[in-house]
Amino acid sequence: MKKEDVPEIVVSRLPLYVQTLNQLLREGQSVVSSSELGERLKTTPSQIRRDLSYFGDFGKQGTGYEIILLMESLRRILNLNQIWQVVLVGVGHVGEALLNYDGFSRKGFEIIMAFDQSPKVIGKRFGTLAVKSVDELEAELSKRQVDIGAISVPAENAQEVCDRLVNSGVRAILNYAPIALEVPEGVQLATIDPVVKLQKMTYYLK
Amino acid sequence: MKKEDVPEIVVSRLPLYVQTLNQLLREGQSVVSSSELGERLKTTPSQIRRDLSYFGDFGKQGTGYEIILLMESLRRILNLNQIWQVVLVGVGHVGEALLNYDGFSRKGFEIIMAFDQSPKVIGKRFGTLAVKSVDELEAELSKRQVDIGAISVPAENAQEVCDRLVNSGVRAILNYAPIALEVPEGVQLATIDPVVKLQKMTYYLK
Numbered sequence: 001m002k003k004e005d006v007p008e009i010v011v012s013r014l015p016l017y018v019q020t021l022n023q024l025l026r027e028g029q030s031v032v033s034s035s036e037l038g039e040r041l042k043t044t045p046s047q048i049r050r051d052l053s054y055f056g057d058f059g060k061q062g063t064g065y066e067i068i069l070l071m072e073s074l075r076r077i078l079n080l081n082q083i084w085q086v087v088l089v090g091v092g093h094v095g096e097a098l099l100n101y102d103g104f105s106r107k108g109f110e111i112i113m114a115f116d117q118s119p120k121v122i123g124k125r126f127g128t129l130a131v132k133s134v135d136e137l138e139a140e141l142s143k144r145q146v147d148i149g150a151i152s153v154p155a156e157n158a159q160e161v162c163d164r165l166v167n168s169g170v171r172a173i174l175n176y177a178p179i180a181l182e183v184p185e186g187v188q189l190a191t192i193d194p195v196v197k198l199q200k201m202t203y204y205l206k
Numbered sequence: 207m208k209k210e211d212v213p214e215i216v217v218s219r220l221p222l223y224v225q226t227l228n229q230l231l232r233e234g235q236s237v238v239s240s241s242e243l244g245e246r247l248k249t250t251p252s253q254i255r256r257d258l259s260y261f262g263d264f265g266k267q268g269t270g271y272e273i274i275l276l277m278e279s280l281r282r283i284l285n286l287n288q289i290w291q292v293v294l295v296g297v298g299h300v301g302e303a304l305l306n307y308d309g310f311s312r313k314g315f316e317i318i319m320a321f322d323q324s325p326k327v328i329g330k331r332f333g334t335l336a337v338k339s340v341d342e343l344e345a346e347l348s349k350r351q352v353d354i355g356a357i358s359v360p361a362e363n364a365q366e367v368c369d370r371l372v373n374s375g376v377r378a379i380l381n382y383a384p385i386a387l388e389v390p391e392g393v394q395l396a397t398i399d400p401v402v403k404l405q406k407m408t409y410y411l412k
Contacts, residue, residue, distance in 0.1 A: 015405035093303035103347040190403035197396035199221035201378040
């Protein structure tokens with residue numbers, strides 16, 4: 001099956017499978033049934049089996065999945081067996097939190113450049129990384145291919161920054177600005193907006 | 207139609223509709239067609255019409271939607287015409303970013319208490335709010351009903367904090383810890399995990 005033929009909603013569940021398998025492993029388990037996995041992931045065993053069937057035949061009838069094997073297969077499918085380099089634009093509170101978040105590097109994502117437009121922030125160091133002026137964005141990205149860009153600038157600047165990243169060869173955007181960005185076909189986009197998540201929950205709160 | 211009869215996936219799109227309508231309004235537009243709305247939201251006009259039909263009849267055939275009216279209706283449906291109070295547990299880098307994020311209060315979410323376990327952080331001030339010891343969580347929440355809890359503690363402490371919040375009457379959890387939390391039926395849960403979003407995108411990056 002071709003990459004594009006797998007429904008996007010299925011792909012978006014795979015990282016959660018990896019997370020849960022990892023958790024089970026840490027809890028000392030080595031085999032898991034689709035019903036236990038379904039329970040952990042708040043879905044049905046048949047959903048789990050259907051999702052996984054897009055990528056191969058992972059379980060034996062009646063014996064469940066070998067956790068390590070399944071997790072390693074999913075990690076390979078998600079291209080997680082490499083370090084992904086990330087360029088960050090916007091070093092305000094959110095950008096700082098990202099630079100200080102060790103979960104990124106532990107999970108294979110390394111912020112290798114950070115840019116800001118404020119003279120107060122340019123030059124600031126985070127470990128071995130120094131924040132550069134956003135004016136140098138194109139020049140720096142022409143020296144090194146970086147696939148992933150994280151945007152944590154104010155909403156009004158986010159589309160411009162996004163365009164500049166995409167024009168410099170970035171193929172996936174993690175957007176923290178509270179705005180719907182436009183990206184060309186073939187460029188991945190994920191938006192993180194806590195307010196959108198909160199506003200969904202308040203629907204149920206009355 | 208009862209609240210629970212609307213598919214959750216439809217509810218989760220409503221905040222994005224509000225966001226986009228708001229953006230159109232700021233751009234000076236007063237009426238929008240379902241096709242334009244669909245284009246902005248990367249979905250189809252029929253999907254938009256189907257989603258909205260759960261809540262009433264908002265558009266006139268051929269003339270499109272009055273943006274202000276539709277936005278105000280959706281805001282009412284999502285219970286956004288009030289200030290929602292939020293309790294935050296965990297004032298590390300992410301917690302600080304949340305406390306400093308003015309988009310929360312501008313959109314009707316106000317962090318009114320923050321807790322941490324570290325003596326280095328307890329007592330720290332953010333505007334008028336001082337971080338309290340997490341030991342006082344139950345006592346403080348017994349004085350005031352708070353509906354929403356934001357969790358930004360390490361993964362290994364997140365479930366315990368979640369249980370304590372729920373036992374103190376919190377009915378919606380915004381979880382920043384990279385772990386799948388368990389909540390009782392009737393409690394809302396949303397998880398924000400950039401790594402999960404990144405890992406979905408890397409699937410397409412090779």
